[in-house]
Amino acid sequence: MYTRAEVYSPLQNTAVWLAAWLYGAESTDETVSAFADLGGRHSYGGQPLSPLLYDARTHADLDSPEPVLRLVLWGPGQAPGLHAHTPAAAALGPAGAIVLKEADDRFHVLVPSYGAGVEWRWFEEDTRPPEPAWLSPGEADALLAGATREAAVLIEAAGGTRADLPNPRLAVGSLADFYDTPGLPRGVTPRAAKLFSRADRVAAIVETVTDRLGDHTFDPQLNALWRHIRTARMVGVAEAVAEYRRQWR
Structure with a gap:
Protein backbone atom coordinates (compact mmCIF):
# COMPACT_ATOMS: atom_id res chain seq x y z
CA MET A 1 0.00 0.00 0.00
CA TYR A 2 1.26 3.48 -0.88
CA THR A 3 1.42 5.34 2.42
CA ARG A 4 1.03 8.92 1.22
CA ALA A 5 -2.61 8.41 0.26
CA GLU A 6 -3.35 7.64 3.91
CA VAL A 7 -1.34 10.37 5.62
CA TYR A 8 -1.31 13.35 3.24
CA SER A 9 -4.34 15.60 2.73
CA PRO A 10 -4.34 18.47 0.22
CA LEU A 11 -7.95 18.92 1.31
CA GLN A 12 -6.77 20.05 4.76
CA ASN A 13 -5.28 23.31 3.48
CA THR A 14 -8.02 23.66 0.86
CA ALA A 15 -10.62 23.63 3.63
CA VAL A 16 -8.73 26.26 5.63
CA TRP A 17 -8.35 28.50 2.56
CA LEU A 18 -12.07 28.18 1.85
CA ALA A 19 -12.87 29.21 5.43
CA ALA A 20 -10.46 32.15 5.23
CA TRP A 21 -12.16 33.31 2.05
CA LEU A 22 -15.67 32.90 3.47
CA TYR A 23 -14.82 35.12 6.44
CA GLY A 24 -12.96 37.68 4.34
CA ALA A 25 -9.48 36.97 5.64
CA GLU A 26 -8.19 36.24 2.13
CA SER A 27 -9.04 37.65 -1.28
CA THR A 28 -10.63 35.70 -4.09
CA ASP A 29 -7.47 35.90 -6.20
CA GLU A 30 -5.27 34.53 -3.41
CA THR A 31 -7.77 31.78 -2.66
CA VAL A 32 -8.08 30.67 -6.28
CA SER A 33 -4.28 30.64 -6.55
CA ALA A 34 -3.99 28.54 -3.37
CA PHE A 35 -6.58 26.07 -4.66
CA ALA A 36 -4.53 25.68 -7.86
CA ASP A 37 -1.39 25.04 -5.80
CA LEU A 38 -3.32 22.36 -3.93
CA GLY A 39 -4.48 20.34 -6.91
CA GLY A 40 -4.10 22.13 -10.22
CA ARG A 41 -7.15 23.10 -12.23
CA HIS A 42 -10.42 22.93 -10.26
CA SER A 43 -13.80 22.42 -11.90
CA TYR A 44 -17.35 22.27 -10.61
CA GLY A 45 -20.15 20.95 -12.74
CA GLY A 46 -18.11 21.55 -15.87
CA GLN A 47 -17.43 25.14 -14.80
CA PRO A 48 -14.37 26.76 -13.18
CA LEU A 49 -13.93 27.27 -9.44
CA SER A 50 -15.85 30.55 -9.07
CA PRO A 51 -19.37 29.03 -9.01
CA LEU A 52 -18.29 26.67 -6.23
CA LEU A 53 -17.06 29.59 -4.15
CA TYR A 54 -20.28 31.48 -4.84
CA ASP A 55 -22.45 28.53 -3.78
CA ALA A 56 -20.37 28.05 -0.64
CA ARG A 57 -20.82 31.68 0.35
CA THR A 58 -24.54 31.52 -0.45
CA HIS A 59 -25.17 28.55 1.83
CA ALA A 60 -22.63 29.02 4.63
CA ASP A 61 -24.03 30.04 8.02
CA LEU A 62 -21.12 32.27 9.02
CA ASP A 63 -22.74 33.05 12.39
CA SER A 64 -22.98 29.40 13.39
CA PRO A 65 -21.60 28.75 16.90
CA GLU A 66 -20.14 25.47 15.63
CA PRO A 67 -17.60 25.50 12.79
CA VAL A 68 -19.42 26.37 9.57
CA LEU A 69 -17.02 24.12 7.72
CA ARG A 70 -15.37 20.90 8.74
CA LEU A 71 -13.03 18.42 7.15
CA VAL A 72 -14.00 14.76 6.80
CA LEU A 73 -11.13 12.29 6.45
CA TRP A 74 -11.36 8.52 6.64
CA GLY A 75 -9.39 5.36 6.04
CA PRO A 76 -8.41 2.08 7.67
CA GLY A 77 -9.63 2.05 11.25
CA GLN A 78 -11.66 5.24 10.83
CA ALA A 79 -15.13 5.50 9.29
CA PRO A 80 -16.07 8.64 7.36
CA GLY A 81 -18.24 11.16 9.18
CA LEU A 82 -21.07 10.87 6.66
CA HIS A 83 -24.27 8.86 6.70
CA ALA A 84 -23.87 5.54 4.91
CA HIS A 85 -25.89 4.78 1.78
CA THR A 86 -26.25 8.43 0.79
CA PRO A 87 -25.17 9.92 -2.55
CA ALA A 88 -22.40 11.85 -0.77
CA ALA A 89 -21.07 8.71 0.89
CA ALA A 90 -21.19 6.86 -2.43
CA ALA A 91 -19.20 9.63 -4.12
CA LEU A 92 -16.63 9.87 -1.32
CA GLY A 93 -13.09 9.10 -2.41
CA PRO A 94 -9.87 8.63 -0.46
CA ALA A 95 -9.28 12.41 -0.32
CA GLY A 96 -12.26 12.97 1.99
CA ALA A 97 -14.83 15.76 1.89
CA ILE A 98 -15.79 19.15 3.26
CA VAL A 99 -19.05 19.53 5.21
CA LEU A 100 -20.62 23.00 5.06
CA LYS A 101 -23.28 24.09 7.54
CA GLU A 102 -26.23 26.19 6.47
CA ALA A 103 -28.77 27.87 8.74
CA ASP A 104 -31.58 25.79 10.26
CA ASP A 105 -29.26 22.81 10.71
CA ARG A 106 -29.01 22.09 7.01
CA PHE A 107 -25.77 20.68 5.64
CA HIS A 108 -23.96 20.32 2.33
CA VAL A 109 -21.13 17.96 1.41
CA LEU A 110 -18.42 19.01 -1.06
CA VAL A 111 -16.60 15.98 -2.46
CA PRO A 112 -13.43 16.42 -4.54
CA SER A 113 -11.95 13.93 -6.95
CA TYR A 114 -8.21 14.36 -7.59
CA GLY A 115 -6.71 13.42 -10.92
CA ALA A 116 -5.23 15.65 -13.61
CA GLY A 117 -7.07 18.39 -11.74
CA VAL A 118 -9.79 18.49 -9.09
CA GLU A 119 -13.44 17.86 -9.90
CA TRP A 120 -15.92 18.92 -7.22
CA ARG A 121 -19.39 17.49 -6.58
CA TRP A 122 -21.99 19.05 -4.28
CA PHE A 123 -24.53 17.10 -2.21
CA GLU A 124 -27.30 18.24 0.12
CA GLU A 125 -27.88 16.30 3.33
CA ASP A 126 -31.44 15.87 4.62
CA THR A 127 -30.25 15.01 8.11
CA ARG A 128 -27.41 16.20 10.29
CA PRO A 129 -24.20 14.26 9.53
CA PRO A 130 -22.72 12.08 12.28
CA GLU A 131 -20.97 14.12 14.92
CA PRO A 132 -17.18 14.24 14.73
CA ALA A 133 -15.04 13.60 17.78
CA TRP A 134 -15.05 17.36 18.60
CA LEU A 135 -11.72 17.01 20.39
CA SER A 136 -10.04 20.16 21.62
Whole structure:
Protein backbone atom coordinates (compact mmCIF):
# COMPACT_ATOMS: atom_id res chain seq x y z
CA MET A 1 0.00 0.00 0.00
CA TYR A 2 1.26 3.48 -0.88
CA THR A 3 1.42 5.34 2.42
CA ARG A 4 1.03 8.92 1.22
CA ALA A 5 -2.61 8.41 0.26
CA GLU A 6 -3.35 7.64 3.91
CA VAL A 7 -1.34 10.37 5.62
CA TYR A 8 -1.31 13.35 3.24
CA SER A 9 -4.34 15.60 2.73
CA PRO A 10 -4.34 18.47 0.22
CA LEU A 11 -7.95 18.92 1.31
CA GLN A 12 -6.77 20.05 4.76
CA ASN A 13 -5.28 23.31 3.48
CA THR A 14 -8.02 23.66 0.86
CA ALA A 15 -10.62 23.63 3.63
CA VAL A 16 -8.73 26.26 5.63
CA TRP A 17 -8.35 28.50 2.56
CA LEU A 18 -12.07 28.18 1.85
CA ALA A 19 -12.87 29.21 5.43
CA ALA A 20 -10.46 32.15 5.23
CA TRP A 21 -12.16 33.31 2.05
CA LEU A 22 -15.67 32.90 3.47
CA TYR A 23 -14.82 35.12 6.44
CA GLY A 24 -12.96 37.68 4.34
CA ALA A 25 -9.48 36.97 5.64
CA GLU A 26 -8.19 36.24 2.13
CA SER A 27 -9.04 37.65 -1.28
CA THR A 28 -10.63 35.70 -4.09
CA ASP A 29 -7.47 35.90 -6.20
CA GLU A 30 -5.27 34.53 -3.41
CA THR A 31 -7.77 31.78 -2.66
CA VAL A 32 -8.08 30.67 -6.28
CA SER A 33 -4.28 30.64 -6.55
CA ALA A 34 -3.99 28.54 -3.37
CA PHE A 35 -6.58 26.07 -4.66
CA ALA A 36 -4.53 25.68 -7.86
CA ASP A 37 -1.39 25.04 -5.80
CA LEU A 38 -3.32 22.36 -3.93
CA GLY A 39 -4.48 20.34 -6.91
CA GLY A 40 -4.10 22.13 -10.22
CA ARG A 41 -7.15 23.10 -12.23
CA HIS A 42 -10.42 22.93 -10.26
CA SER A 43 -13.80 22.42 -11.90
CA TYR A 44 -17.35 22.27 -10.61
CA GLY A 45 -20.15 20.95 -12.74
CA GLY A 46 -18.11 21.55 -15.87
CA GLN A 47 -17.43 25.14 -14.80
CA PRO A 48 -14.37 26.76 -13.18
CA LEU A 49 -13.93 27.27 -9.44
CA SER A 50 -15.85 30.55 -9.07
CA PRO A 51 -19.37 29.03 -9.01
CA LEU A 52 -18.29 26.67 -6.23
CA LEU A 53 -17.06 29.59 -4.15
CA TYR A 54 -20.28 31.48 -4.84
CA ASP A 55 -22.45 28.53 -3.78
CA ALA A 56 -20.37 28.05 -0.64
CA ARG A 57 -20.82 31.68 0.35
CA THR A 58 -24.54 31.52 -0.45
CA HIS A 59 -25.17 28.55 1.83
CA ALA A 60 -22.63 29.02 4.63
CA ASP A 61 -24.03 30.04 8.02
CA LEU A 62 -21.12 32.27 9.02
CA ASP A 63 -22.74 33.05 12.39
CA SER A 64 -22.98 29.40 13.39
CA PRO A 65 -21.60 28.75 16.90
CA GLU A 66 -20.14 25.47 15.63
CA PRO A 67 -17.60 25.50 12.79
CA VAL A 68 -19.42 26.37 9.57
CA LEU A 69 -17.02 24.12 7.72
CA ARG A 70 -15.37 20.90 8.74
CA LEU A 71 -13.03 18.42 7.15
CA VAL A 72 -14.00 14.76 6.80
CA LEU A 73 -11.13 12.29 6.45
CA TRP A 74 -11.36 8.52 6.64
CA GLY A 75 -9.39 5.36 6.04
CA PRO A 76 -8.41 2.08 7.67
CA GLY A 77 -9.63 2.05 11.25
CA GLN A 78 -11.66 5.24 10.83
CA ALA A 79 -15.13 5.50 9.29
CA PRO A 80 -16.07 8.64 7.36
CA GLY A 81 -18.24 11.16 9.18
CA LEU A 82 -21.07 10.87 6.66
CA HIS A 83 -24.27 8.86 6.70
CA ALA A 84 -23.87 5.54 4.91
CA HIS A 85 -25.89 4.78 1.78
CA THR A 86 -26.25 8.43 0.79
CA PRO A 87 -25.17 9.92 -2.55
CA ALA A 88 -22.40 11.85 -0.77
CA ALA A 89 -21.07 8.71 0.89
CA ALA A 90 -21.19 6.86 -2.43
CA ALA A 91 -19.20 9.63 -4.12
CA LEU A 92 -16.63 9.87 -1.32
CA GLY A 93 -13.09 9.10 -2.41
CA PRO A 94 -9.87 8.63 -0.46
CA ALA A 95 -9.28 12.41 -0.32
CA GLY A 96 -12.26 12.97 1.99
CA ALA A 97 -14.83 15.76 1.89
CA ILE A 98 -15.79 19.15 3.26
CA VAL A 99 -19.05 19.53 5.21
CA LEU A 100 -20.62 23.00 5.06
CA LYS A 101 -23.28 24.09 7.54
CA GLU A 102 -26.23 26.19 6.47
CA ALA A 103 -28.77 27.87 8.74
CA ASP A 104 -31.58 25.79 10.26
CA ASP A 105 -29.26 22.81 10.71
CA ARG A 106 -29.01 22.09 7.01
CA PHE A 107 -25.77 20.68 5.64
CA HIS A 108 -23.96 20.32 2.33
CA VAL A 109 -21.13 17.96 1.41
CA LEU A 110 -18.42 19.01 -1.06
CA VAL A 111 -16.60 15.98 -2.46
CA PRO A 112 -13.43 16.42 -4.54
CA SER A 113 -11.95 13.93 -6.95
CA TYR A 114 -8.21 14.36 -7.59
CA GLY A 115 -6.71 13.42 -10.92
CA ALA A 116 -5.23 15.65 -13.61
CA GLY A 117 -7.07 18.39 -11.74
CA VAL A 118 -9.79 18.49 -9.09
CA GLU A 119 -13.44 17.86 -9.90
CA TRP A 120 -15.92 18.92 -7.22
CA ARG A 121 -19.39 17.49 -6.58
CA TRP A 122 -21.99 19.05 -4.28
CA PHE A 123 -24.53 17.10 -2.21
CA GLU A 124 -27.30 18.24 0.12
CA GLU A 125 -27.88 16.30 3.33
CA ASP A 126 -31.44 15.87 4.62
CA THR A 127 -30.25 15.01 8.11
CA ARG A 128 -27.41 16.20 10.29
CA PRO A 129 -24.20 14.26 9.53
CA PRO A 130 -22.72 12.08 12.28
CA GLU A 131 -20.97 14.12 14.92
CA PRO A 132 -17.18 14.24 14.73
CA ALA A 133 -15.04 13.60 17.78
CA TRP A 134 -15.05 17.36 18.60
CA LEU A 135 -11.72 17.01 20.39
CA SER A 136 -10.04 20.16 21.62
CA PRO A 137 -6.75 21.10 19.96
CA GLY A 138 -4.99 20.16 23.19
CA GLU A 139 -6.56 16.71 23.25
CA ALA A 140 -5.75 16.05 19.59
CA ASP A 141 -2.23 17.35 20.09
CA ALA A 142 -1.69 15.06 23.09
CA LEU A 143 -2.84 12.03 21.09
CA LEU A 144 -0.57 12.93 18.20
CA ALA A 145 2.34 13.75 20.53
CA GLY A 146 2.11 10.23 21.90
CA ALA A 147 2.07 8.94 18.33
CA THR A 148 5.12 11.07 17.57
CA ARG A 149 7.07 9.58 20.47
CA GLU A 150 6.16 6.08 19.33
CA ALA A 151 7.09 6.88 15.73
CA ALA A 152 10.42 8.34 16.84
CA VAL A 153 11.32 5.06 18.51
CA LEU A 154 10.44 3.20 15.32
CA ILE A 155 12.48 5.48 13.07
CA GLU A 156 15.49 5.03 15.33
CA ALA A 157 15.02 1.28 15.21
CA ALA A 158 14.87 1.43 11.41
CA GLY A 159 18.01 3.57 11.14
CA GLY A 160 20.42 0.83 10.18
CA THR A 161 18.25 -1.25 7.91
CA ARG A 162 19.33 0.28 4.60
CA ALA A 163 22.88 1.16 3.56
CA ASP A 164 21.64 3.43 0.74
CA LEU A 165 19.62 5.57 3.17
CA PRO A 166 21.86 5.95 6.22
CA ASN A 167 20.12 9.03 7.60
CA PRO A 168 16.37 8.45 8.00
CA ARG A 169 16.00 11.73 9.89
CA LEU A 170 17.28 13.64 6.85
CA ALA A 171 14.71 11.87 4.70
CA VAL A 172 12.02 12.76 7.23
CA GLY A 173 13.03 16.42 7.08
CA SER A 174 12.83 16.43 3.29
CA LEU A 175 9.39 14.83 3.29
CA ALA A 176 8.18 17.16 6.05
CA ASP A 177 8.99 20.09 3.75
CA PHE A 178 6.82 18.47 1.06
CA TYR A 179 3.89 17.97 3.40
CA ASP A 180 4.10 21.57 4.61
CA THR A 181 3.65 23.17 1.17
CA PRO A 182 1.86 25.18 -0.02
CA GLY A 183 1.26 27.42 2.96
CA LEU A 184 -1.74 28.33 5.05
CA PRO A 185 -3.79 31.53 4.74
CA ARG A 186 -3.39 34.46 7.08
CA GLY A 187 -5.07 34.38 10.46
CA VAL A 188 -4.67 30.66 11.14
CA THR A 189 -4.52 30.18 14.89
CA PRO A 190 -1.14 28.95 16.21
CA ARG A 191 -2.84 25.94 17.80
CA ALA A 192 -4.19 24.82 14.41
CA ALA A 193 -0.84 25.43 12.75
CA LYS A 194 0.88 23.38 15.47
CA LEU A 195 -1.49 20.46 14.88
CA PHE A 196 -0.92 20.59 11.12
CA SER A 197 2.84 20.73 11.62
CA ARG A 198 2.86 17.76 13.97
CA ALA A 199 0.61 15.78 11.63
CA ASP A 200 2.99 16.55 8.75
CA ARG A 201 5.97 15.43 10.82
CA VAL A 202 4.44 12.12 11.83
CA ALA A 203 3.23 11.54 8.26
CA ALA A 204 6.78 12.08 7.00
CA ILE A 205 8.14 9.59 9.54
CA VAL A 206 5.58 6.96 8.56
CA GLU A 207 6.30 7.40 4.85
CA THR A 208 10.05 7.29 5.42
CA VAL A 209 9.94 3.97 7.23
CA THR A 210 7.41 2.21 5.02
CA ASP A 211 8.06 3.58 1.52
CA ARG A 212 11.57 5.10 1.53
CA LEU A 213 13.27 2.55 3.77
CA GLY A 214 11.09 -0.23 2.48
CA ASP A 215 10.93 -1.65 5.98
CA HIS A 216 7.53 -3.19 6.74
CA THR A 217 8.54 -4.65 10.08
CA PHE A 218 6.57 -2.00 11.91
CA ASP A 219 3.52 -1.81 9.64
CA PRO A 220 0.98 -2.75 12.36
CA GLN A 221 2.28 -0.02 14.67
CA LEU A 222 2.71 2.59 11.94
CA ASN A 223 -0.69 1.94 10.40
CA ALA A 224 -2.24 2.59 13.80
CA LEU A 225 -0.86 6.15 13.63
CA TRP A 226 -2.87 7.04 10.52
CA ARG A 227 -6.03 7.63 12.55
CA HIS A 228 -4.25 10.09 14.85
CA ILE A 229 -2.83 11.97 11.86
CA ARG A 230 -6.26 12.31 10.23
CA THR A 231 -7.90 13.31 13.51
CA ALA A 232 -5.33 16.03 14.10
CA ARG A 233 -5.96 17.43 10.63
CA MET A 234 -9.73 17.48 11.15
CA VAL A 235 -9.46 19.09 14.59
CA GLY A 236 -6.98 21.65 13.25
CA VAL A 237 -9.40 22.69 10.52
CA ALA A 238 -12.24 23.06 13.04
CA GLU A 239 -10.00 25.20 15.25
CA ALA A 240 -8.95 27.41 12.34
CA VAL A 241 -12.57 27.90 11.26
CA ALA A 242 -13.66 28.80 14.80
CA GLU A 243 -10.87 31.38 15.01
CA TYR A 244 -11.93 32.98 11.73
CA ARG A 245 -15.43 33.38 13.11
CA ARG A 246 -14.10 35.01 16.29
CA GLN A 247 -11.64 37.35 14.59
CA TRP A 248 -13.04 38.15 11.14
CA ARG A 249 -16.83 38.00 11.35
